[in-house]
Amino acid sequence: MDEKAPGTSGMSATKYVNSPSIVEATVQVSEVPMFDQKATKKLLRKLDWRLIPFMSLIYLLCFLDRTNIGNARLDSLEQDLRLQGLQYNDCLAILFPFYIAAEIPSNMMMKRLRPSVWLTFIMVAWSACMIAQGFVRSYSGLMATRVFLGVFEGEFFPGVNYYAYWAIYDYPATANFLTDKERDEVERRLTADRGHLSDDFDVKYVWQALADWKIYVFMLICMAGFAPIYSFSLFLPTIVKGMGYSANNAQLMSVPPYVCACVFTIGASWLADRVRQRGDFLLGFQLVAILGFALLAASGNATVQYTGTVFAAIEILSSENFGGAKLTRFGGTV
Secondary structure (H helix, E strand, O other), X not given: OEEEOOOOOOHHHEEEOOOHHHHHHHHHHHOOOOOXXXXXXXXXXXXXXXXXXXXXXXXXXXXXXHHOHHHHHHHOHHHHOOOOOOHXXXXXXXXXXXXXXXXXXXXXXXXXXXXXHHHHHHHHHHHHHHHHHOOOOOHHHHHHHXXXXXXXXXXXXXXXHHOOOOOOOOOHHHOOOOOHHHHHHHHHHHHHHHOOOOOOOOHHHHHHHHOOHHHHHHHHHHHHHHHHHHHHHHHHHHHHHOOOOOHHHHHHHOOHHHHHHHHHHHHXXXXXXXXXXXXXXXXXXXXXXXXXXXXXXXXXXXXXXXHHHHHHHHHHHHHHHHHHHHHHHHHOOO
């Protein structure tokens, strides 16, 4: 009636087949924590220190690769490539349809290959795209490199937490920095979080997702969140230069808004978790956005406008992090 899954140990490794009552009982047992609060906190801290620093660095580089074309614009990109009219905007926008389309196929590939192998491949591939982008001589060349950049970077985001070739590990069962008990607890937490969702691919799951109204609500919310992020990131150097700064100074002055946003994101996230009220912080950040965009639109003074960009960055980047975490929790309970 039961069989052990290879490469795992303990209670979480047992599969029960052909018995709904036993499966239900197994799920209920798996939801019982194996660690007390102190041990759980220690385990999560251990995972955070192993995963987050390297993942943060990689995702930062990924984000810079997508958005640094805004900085290149200040160094005569449009003149060098003889771009006219909205061609620059075309080169910005063409990345995103391919970025979105690549996400689901990428997760399917990670089920066929080890995550470490697949994600290492796409990281090398998007690095090659960035190198190639430095050699383009025309509008069509820039469009082509942006398309492939979207394809490969879109594949990275959905599976970023699985990257494991040398810094992190493929799965909990292969994470040798964890003890056997810690691996079992991580597996239990993943099982409890996943609930009755299947790890196998079936076309029927695709149709179920397409028929789920929550998918479309989340899609619209994500679009509303990401549109200001990329609009701000891609055009901030141009906005700053328009305040009267030289090209080089505008490059430098586009950095402080991100630094301020980073500080506020981390600080507000910590405080929101302490008081257990993310929604109130989200609403507060909307007021910060209103102030920032009002300063940008209503004043002709460069100092006031620049202050507005700082407030805008704080809201745009902080709210996306808050909203993403809140949506994840909401989606798992509806």
